[in-house]
Each structure stands twice: as structure tokens, then as C-alpha cells.
Amino acid sequence: MSAFSFPKSERICNKHDIDLLFENGASVRDGSIVLRFAFRESVENELTQKVLVVVPKKRVRRAVDRNKLKRQIREIYRLNKINQKIEAAPGKTILIAIIYTGKPEAEYAQIEKNYLQAGAKIKKELTRGTG
Template sequence: MNTATLGARSYSFPKEEHLCRKKLIDELFGRGSSFGLYPLRLVWLPLAEPSVAPPQVLVSVSKRSFKRAVDRNYLKRLLREAYRLNKYRLVEAPGGHRVGQLAIIYSGKEKKPFTLVEKKLISGLERLLAGNATPPAEAASRS
């Protein structure tokens, strides 16, 4: 029997959820808004309507901060795993979420343990859901 029919939570991170197209990445960094939760920086582009579909996600670690590819790949694995285990917070949010694309950038200068990275990512996802990270158009209309 399929676990999806039982209502079980899916912890997968399939290729369709990876943000790979250069045009979409340029749009995300050009029009998106961002906030930092050290050692992470989240950049997101809102949707017009709430959705229950998972957003497309980009994970990045700076080559300037981590010269060795082994270290960058390790941190990217940590970020992907933390997102994979906690993406249900967006997908299962009551009323849906407005995150269309999301970039998770590791901005720290040294490697942090998984528990800290996961904790910061969870608080970032909750901040996105709470609406504290308002998109630029909404922030400008409030002023």
C-alpha cells in the first residue's frame, strides 16, 4: 500500500523541487526579498496566491568562505537534509504558503553543527509563514 494514501508525511526532496534554471535564479535574486539568521541567509520570491506545493529550493555555500570543495559539499548536504526534514512546515501550513522559490545560503565563516543549522532553518521557515518577511511591494505600501 502506498504511504501517500495513508496520509503519511513525505520527507523526500525530488529533482522537481530543486531550483536549477538560470532565468528563475536571476529573477529570485533580482526581485526577491531576504533576511538573515546567522549562519543562514534566506532569499525568497512570493507567489500571488497561497499554495500547498513545495517551493523550488536552491542551496548555496560560498567558495570565498570555504575554499575546499569537501567543506562546501558537506555544508550543502547539511542544508539539504535540514530542509528535507522540515519542509512539511511550509507544505502542511494551514491556508498554504506564499513561497514560490527559496534560496538557502550558508553565510557563516566556519562549519556549524547540524542541530544549530536545523534550528536556524526552522526559525527561518516559521518566519516566512508568519509573514514577518514581507515582500518588497507590501513593505513599500506600508510606509
């Protein structure tokens, strides 16, 4: 499989995982992107990182705009996941929700910049917490 793919096995589809993420997860914010993350026990042959993309209807009213933003965020994640990979402890999976809180007219480059900066903040926070 290509390094730049985003298969279903990398997506959070399980309601239990989503609940865990929003009830017990920590969050990091940069600009219009909030990254919420939590750890859980890994199941056999499971990837170490799973992602959920959220664009709230409260912020972006038109479905066309929400879908476009979700597509752009998935693309940003897919192209940068090798550089932004967060290593979880052995036997653990990190769950990440990428939540967009900005305006519908946002530029792709600005969303990407905010995502990369928020990812760097998570890495810094995790290394500080374990070190």
C-alpha cells in the first residue's frame, strides 16, 4: 500500500472510540484546527494511529462547504502523515480527532499550516510528558 494512502483501517469508525476520544482526550489548538487525542489498548494487527475528521455544522452551515473542508483536511493529513506520525507506546493506539473551527472561506495553505503546528504541539507535549 502506498505511504500516502488513507485507508478505512486508519479511520475511526467505532462509536466507542469516538466517545473515548471526546470524553477522556486531551486537546491542542492552533488557529482554526483543534487536535483532540487519546490512547487506548491496541487490538491485534491494528495500526498505531487512527484519525477522525470533524467539521461542525454550527460553524460551517452549508454541507457543500463542510464536505470540501473535510476533503481538504483528509488530503492534508494524508500528505503529511509520514512527517507527523505520533508514536504510541507498544500495545497502544493513538486516536486523533482533527476538528476544524474556522470560517468556511479558509485557504488550504492556512489550514495546512495550522494542522502542522498543532501536530508539533502534540509531539512536544507527549515528549515532555514522558521525558
